[in-house]
Amino acid sequence: xxxxxxxxxxxxxxxxxxxxxxxxxxxxxxxxxxxxxxxxxxxxxxxxxxxxxxxxxxxxxxxxxxxxxxxxxxxxxxxxxxxxxxxxxxxxxxxxxxxxxxxxxxxxxxxxxxxxxxxxxxxxxxxxxxxxxxxxxxxxxxxxxxxxxxxxxxxxxxxxxxxxxxxxxxxxxxxxxxxxxxxxxxxxxxxxxxxxxxxxxxxxxxxxxxxxxxxxxxxxxxxxxxxxxxxxxxxxxxxxxxxxxxxxxxxxxxxxxxxxxxxxxxxxxxxxxxxxxxxxxxxxxxxxxxxxxxxxxxxxxxxxxxxxxxxxxxxxxxxxxxxxxxxxxxxxxxxxxxx
Amino acid sequence: xxxxxxxxxxxxxxxxxxxxxxxxxxxxxxxxxxxxxxxxxxxxxxxxxxxxxxxxxxxxxxxxxxxxxxxxxxxxxxxxxxxxxxxxxxxxxxxxxxxxxxxxxxxxxxxxxxxxxxxxxxxxxxxxxxxxxxxxxxxxxxxxxxxxxxxxxxxxxxxxxxxxxxxxxxxxxxxxxxxxxxxxxxxxxxxxxxxxxxxxxxxxxxxxxxxxxxxxxxxxxxxxxxxxxxxxxxxxxxxxxxxxxxxxxxxxxxxxxxxxxxxxxxxxxxxxxxxxxxxxxxxxxxxxxxxxxxxxxxxxxxxxxxxxxxxxxxxxxxxxxxxxxxxxxxxxxxxxxxx
Numbered sequence: 286x287x288x289x290x291x292x293x294x295x296x297x298x299x300x301x302x303x304x305x306x307x308x309x310x311x312x313x314x315x316x317x318x319x320x321x322x323x324x325x326x327x328x329x330x331x332x333x334x335x336x337x338x339x340x341x342x343x344x345x346x347x348x349x350x351x352x353x354x355x356x357x358x359x360x361x362x363x364x365x366x367x368x369x370x371x372x373x374x375x376x377x378x379x380x381x382x383x384x385x386x387x388x389x390x391x392x393x394x395x396x397x398x399x400x401x402x403x404x405x406x407x408x409x410x411x412x413x414x415x416x417x418x419x420x421x422x423x424x425x426x427x428x429x430x431x432x433x434x435x436x437x438x439x440x441x442x443x444x445x446x447x448x449x450x451x452x453x454x455x456x457x458x459x460x461x462x463x464x465x466x467x468x469x470x471x472x473x474x475x476x477x478x479x480x481x482x483x484x485x486x487x488x489x490x491x492x493x494x495x496x497x498x499x500x501x502x503x504x505x506x507x508x509x510x511x512x513x514x515x516x517x518x519x520x521x522x523x524x525x526x527x528x529x530x531x532x533x534x535x536x537x538x539x540x541x542x543x544x545x546x547x548x549x550x551x552x553x554x555x556x557x558x559x560x561x562x563x564x565x566x567x568x569x570x571x572x573x574x575x576x577x578x579x580x581x582x583x584x585x586x587x588x589x590x591x592x593x594x595x596x597x598x599x600x601x602x603x604x605x606x607x608x609x610x611x612x613x614x615x616x617x618x619x620x621x622x623x624x
Numbered sequence: 625x626x627x628x629x630x631x632x633x634x635x636x637x638x639x640x641x642x643x644x645x646x647x648x649x650x651x652x653x654x655x656x657x658x659x660x661x662x663x664x665x666x667x668x669x670x671x672x673x674x675x676x677x678x679x680x681x682x683x684x685x686x687x688x689x690x691x692x693x694x695x696x697x698x699x700x701x702x703x704x705x706x707x708x709x710x711x712x713x714x715x716x717x718x719x720x721x722x723x724x725x726x727x728x729x730x731x732x733x734x735x736x737x738x739x740x741x742x743x744x745x746x747x748x749x750x751x752x753x754x755x756x757x758x759x760x761x762x763x764x765x766x767x768x769x770x771x772x773x774x775x776x777x778x779x780x781x782x783x784x785x786x787x788x789x790x791x792x793x794x795x796x797x798x799x800x801x802x803x804x805x806x807x808x809x810x811x812x813x814x815x816x817x818x819x820x821x822x823x824x825x826x827x828x829x830x831x832x833x834x835x836x837x838x839x840x841x842x843x844x845x846x847x848x849x850x851x852x853x854x855x856x857x858x859x860x861x862x863x864x865x866x867x868x869x870x871x872x873x874x875x876x877x878x879x880x881x882x883x884x885x886x887x888x889x890x891x892x893x894x895x896x897x898x899x900x901x902x903x904x905x906x907x908x909x910x911x912x913x914x915x916x917x918x919x920x921x922x923x924x925x926x927x928x929x930x931x932x933x934x935x936x937x938x939x940x941x942x943x944x945x946x947x948x949x950x951x952x953x954x955x956x957x958x959x960x961x962x963x
Contacts, residue, residue: 498863524837
């Protein structure tokens, strides 16, 4: 399969993106089209020591950065590496696209260029939630839709269930709604209405509300929330873990005894850290987009980016989008039959 | 001063609440009215070995528990320990009220019984955010108002600033708005509109958006969000910290070497844990209520509850409510003068 890579998206672009792409074509069964400034990319590829035929370059003169407002970026930076990569996917020159760039612009661009799967109102961004059991949960939306309606959350639950089944191999995945209490009446207007809808939905295994202190406990397979809440949650967990590891490191440096402890604990702390390391998880799809669109973490290094490319390969192989299309076609038929 | 205590609120009521109240009257300059079933409370007081005159009992026949829907509880459980405690504050028999019970019901009850400070649209629940610098930030709202308008968040910022000044002694406290990006255009409709209002408000030192991964970094003095988001944040931080400490404990038990490390690290890990221990922080006020209404953590033990009573004493001594009244009276005068 051929993957269009936005070589100028993310904090460490283009260097780490190019390196990650080189590792990807060496380790995975794929070809890559690097999209971005041709001269720079030729140099970077040479620096990375790659001269094979599995990577080609597609020139794009502009770059969308983190400061760009999504809609403006899509409208005015048509020759950006991100938009050109999406177009390659649209016109069939690529089977998937991977970017570590501006999430909002990527989402808006994918929406604009590739469109939605018929029947899906709002595509969503998924992420893996690390758990204390070293399993993975799926959480969505984590930032694509800052404002959501209850019906959007219900659809996320359906898409997330299918994703957990296909990608994580979980049968009849347990779906939970993020809320500020486990009781049915708790929450804001959105969560109360979404709860009611999800409870009635026969296509998902809805198990009720989940409080954010339980998210890493591992009993939920699919965790549903609006994009604002999901983004806040991921970053709060990331920030807390990083702060705690920082404080533990300081504690280890206090006395000779603690320094010796540090040496003995080092491999175990490293193992713990890797459980929370986003670069291990690869990329996450924009679910509901009519195409394979994978988002890599903004701070991806080469390894993380290679893993994101791997996610694109796996996502394509599972045929998840075909299943989503079939599910929503079936629902629309049922809706039509009711009329 | 006299403090009305809801003796039947919280996971460990009434035992730990009674014990905490006994410690409070022994250590602090206050008297306590324990509110709840008289027979049980007499027994518990005797068990706690207290026979002094600084604790009296006010009978109340009902209990509001965590399952009760707030508005129903306020309407139908008028003789509950929580509602009677609030009434004692209303009719002047107590100067403050402290409860570890159902937050929603407490808020609704305080709103109903004591009312708001004139000019304040939505009172809010505050909390202390632990930081890596071992300083404290104020975060609000953390659960009283699940749905908010931009104007509510602007008022929270004013109340929070005054609170940080008075209780934490911070001059010109730096105010941040929780958002999913630092750029002005980021976020949901609520955060975008609140940002615009806060930017224009001359009474606060607004410094922009803060992402949830930075909350514990310590640079923000006052952190503003709606109650749904605030509650999600606190519990996500609590859950992550607790999960990590659990995993670290497991790592320490792996080999003889790590067990020795554990012994050497024990006091330092304990110190870290205490930084995140809510029981150390005492209670938090419902800011904007026309009375001193302090919420203790639901899982408060005796020590935590004593600290919550201490918070009530400190809050009363600072005269914060008088300042809030003066601020909003002044603003209303200004608004009237503009007409």
